[in-house]
Amino acid sequence: MYKMKSDINFSLTHEMLENAENERIHTSYAQEKAILECVSNGDIHALENTYYSLPTTVYGKMTSSNSKLKLLFYASIANTTLVTRYAIEGGLNEETAFSLSDVYIRKMEQCTDVDALMKLNEQMAIEFTLRVAEAKKTPKNYYSPAISRVIDYIYHGKNKTLTLNQLASLVNLTPKYLSALFHKETGQTLTVFIHKVLIEKAQNLLAHSDYSLGEISTYLNFSSQSYFISIFKRYTGITPGQYRKMHRQISW
Secondary structure (H helix, E strand, C coil): CCCCCHHHHHHHHHHHHHHHHCCCCCCCHHHHHHHHHHHHHCCHHHHHHHHHCCCCCCCCCCCCHHHHHHHHHHHHHHHHHHHHHHHHHCCCCHHHHHHHHHHHHHHHHHCCCHHHHHHHHHHHHHHHHHHHHHHCCCCHHHCCHHHHHHHHHHHHCCCCCCCHHHHHHHCCCCHHHHHHHHHHHHCCCHHHHHHHHHHHHHHHHHHHCCCCHHHHHHHCCCCCHHHHHHHHHHHHCCCHHHHHHHHHCCCC
């Protein structure tokens, strides 16, 4: 029979007394739940309103800035983990969600002051919520099993050249029928959909890595860097270099 460890009980009692003595305030469960539900629902306005209602400080009389930063970092990791799971429940692609989580955790590790880390926490939740809202615009439940599998393969498959014949073979359909069915259910051609997925991946790499345009082009299996730039500009209206420059100007 398992028993609670006495040393953990002692540490727990000590922690609770210290929190009370130093007036450290934890965000309530109800407030955390409200934030997570906003993420899952893709409701950015409700999320912003919820953040406005949170206490402005949670560290009370704690004097050491290093202690504050360390505690907030631990809380940030837990918060990011929960937000990621709720975003997936809300419809965000798993690969995108977990990769975005990794990006923010690395940024959190680089924070050197409490205010910047708190701001990054809020930005993290906002970005996940916006991405969930975008994902909800195309409900996956409306797709047939064959189209759902093709879409999943395009998102999760290795970054190799995808052909109509290859995708048709994947779901045991003729290329002509798959092409017509995909357009009927999604409102766009397979080529356009694949391009959009590749551009989304490119945007993440441009924003969150130092890979060169040539390296990104090769990684995403474009035939050439010039073709990559051409496709990127066709769908975004700007070049990859301009996109990276605009994103790097954002202050965290």
